[in-house]
Amino acid sequence: MMPIEIRTSSFDPWEEINLHQQKMGKDGQFGATASFVGTMRDINEGEPVQSMTLEHYPGMTEKHLQEICADASQKWDLIDTLVIHRVGEIEIADPIVLVCVWSAHRAEAFDACRFIMEDLKSKAPFWKQESTTEGKRWVEKNTPG
């Protein structure tokens, strides 16, 4: 099983990377660590956003994230991966998602990190609802990568 987590409260991605790296116990094997952190902005589609709620499909979301990480491990020679994604009420500047990949060399880490993130955005069942001064609105599509 690849390490993936759905979190209902705020997390510190840098602390999570450190903790995971200690748990891995692979010091000396990885020469590259690539990470992506997605963070809540205060504006979207030209309008100020006050907060956001993230909904997911419990069970399917976890299963899908596991499959994405397993796919990446098939495509590239990776030492480990970590995906953490928030759900629930999210405040401005809160981290929403962390993808981190460890490998021997940088190409695998960069490519697999991008692959996992893009696949997550286009297929993992999460939905954002933003709160603006005009009320609540569902985000209908992703911004281009």
Add this chain to the structure above:
Amino acid sequence: MNITVKYFASLREQMGKAEELLTLSKATPIAEVWENVSGETSSDNILMAINMEYVKPDAIVEEGDEVAFFPPVTGG
């Protein structure tokens, strides 16, 4: 045959419920299940899953399946 149907995000709001149990007379394509529950004739822009796997509109729903309908995903 009995199935569970789940709705998420804007479709949950549109349907006014997160989940329901349905009885079908026979194995049915998932697009037809959507037409029956929503009253809509098109399933364009609706994502569909059976037992937590994405499926195409012609996939067949069978006894005991967990079916889900939802809008395009916007995580990350």
